[in-house]
Amino acid sequence: MVRWGIIGCGKIAGKFAEDLNKIEGCALYGVASRSIDKAITFAKVNNAQKAFGSYEELAQNDQIDVVYIATPHPFHKDNTILCLQNGKHVLCEKPFAMNIHEVKEMVNAAKKNERFLMEAIWTQFFPFMHKIRELVNEGQLGKIKMIEADFGFKADVDLCGRLYNPHLGGGALLDIGIYPIFLCHSLLGKPDEISANAVIGSTGVDESTVVNLKWQSGALASLNCTILTDTKTVAKIYGDKAYVEINSRWHESKSMSLNNKMGRIEEFKFEDDYRGYAYEIMEVNKCLNNNKTESELLPLQFSVDLIETLDTVRSHINLAYPSETKL
Ligand SMILES: NC(=O)c1ccc[n+]([C@@H]2O[C@H](COP(=O)([O-])OP(=O)(O)OC[C@H]3O[C@@H](n4cnc5c(N)ncnc54)[C@H](OP(=O)(O)O)[C@@H]3O)[C@@H](O)[C@H]2O)c1
The missing domain is CATH 3.40.50.720 (NAD(P)-binding Rossmann-like Domain)
Known part of the structure; x- marks a missing residue:
């Protein structure tokens, strides 16, 4: 227990x-x-x-x-x-x-x-992510060439809450922009080139951020996040043979499809009674029961790489927080 x-x-x-x-x-x-x-x-x-x-x-x-x-x-x-x-x-x-x-x-x-x-990062453990890894490993997508993902919702401007308060790490990038960037790291590893642009609001946090990533393998990603408006929140992973569309809200999705230029190849549904946190909890339980100090699916190096990308994005959009002594 x-x-x-x-x-x-x-x-x-x-x-x-x-x-x-x-x-x-x-x-x-x-x-x-x-x-x-x-x-x-x-x-x-x-x-x-x-x-x-x-x-x-x-x-x-x-x-x-x-x-x-x-x-x-x-x-x-x-x-x-x-x-x-x-x-x-x-x-x-x-x-x-x-x-x-x-x-x-x-x-x-x-x-x-x-x-x-x-x-x-609960998303990594969802059934849809296991299915994507399976499709990629089987070569059904071909080589990944492009990823598009967004995550946006209209948040109330409330300085008592986290999202607009720089002292509580507010802003879109660290709260929700992390998900599209996570997806890219999960499928393609750390990018070789990063560019970004943002709207910094009156409270000093990023309200909308767009990020472009590039890998030497020839893949590109176009990502965005915002706390100013509701966006579709879907993700598409384009290989040179086929593409996957993860339905909204993609980071906790229970359905997705595999498509090519002829149309839909297959639809996948992953119904369950969980809110979605169960999968990461089961992963932690399994690791502890096996005396592991890291998860193979989300090792510490993954988090090091991810925060390095987030730091680089923040350096491009000049976003620093009051709690930080150095960036
Ligand atoms: N995985 C996901 O789906 C997901 C979703 C939402 C958020 N998150 C992450 O979870 C974290 C918490 O988010 P949340 O939405 O749960 O935030 P929240 O509702 O504001 O709750 C955060 C809790 O942190 C505690 N806390 C400690 N020091 C605080 C301070 N100075 N000011 C305010 N709260 C303080 C408070 O608990 P006590 O008063 O009980 O001490 C507060 O209730 C964030 O890092 C966020 O990125 C993840």
Whole structure:
């Protein structure tokens, strides 16, 4: 039985807990909030045995095996290292941290303490991603030549929330632009050339960002993200034989199709009762049960490469955050 803890009782933590409670072989043991009342309420709603009024208390509890970090991005590094130093394994929300310097500190702490660490990029573990990897490996797409992906929604301008607040790591790129970039890294690896453009709003965060990537293999990607408007949020992966279209919202999709110039070749549907977090939770449980300190499907080097691309994009759009001492 893998015993989980959660740090930060916000929106994503609730959705994650809902899936965790549906999975065999693990249990939600404890949850921590900066407010004990909030932790008690969250624990009741989500069947956790214990509620903690500080993150430190949860990290020090010896009944917990692995902690899910669900705080805003600027706190990921410190929350993760707190848990690792207290002997906990960690699954930390995306983006892993604010920049490469912070990610390297986290990776070093995991290695030093010999604990499991993974970035919670849930998309990597969805059935549709397994199917795409299968199609690519079977050569059904041919060589990948082009990727198009977007992720956009209209967010309320609210400085108390994360999205427009630079002190909470706000902006489109780190919140949702990470997904199209992740997709490219997952299928093609780190790009060889990166260019980007953005609209930086009055609060100092990127409200819309477009990114172009290029690989020496001859592939290109055209990606965009925005918190100003609802976009279709679909992804297309074009090979020189056929292409895959992942239906909206592609990063948590339950359907996709394989197509060529004659039309549709095959449709795929992946129905289940999960919100989608179950797949990454099952991956972590499996790794811990096999004494692994990294996931083969999402190793730490993947997160290092991903944050390096995000850092480069940010250098092109002149986006720095108050929490950063260096970029
Ligand atoms: N994988 C996904 O699908 C997905 C979706 C949404 C978000 N995320 C990621 O998950 C993280 C959290 O996002 P969210 O939407 O859940 O955020 P949220 O609703 O704002 O919750 C974040 C929680 O972090 C804690 N926190 C600690 N220090 C804080 C501070 N100074 N200000 C505000 N909150 C603070 C709070 O919990 P306590 O008050 O209980 O301490 C808060 O409830 C982000 O990094 C985001 O990128 C992932």
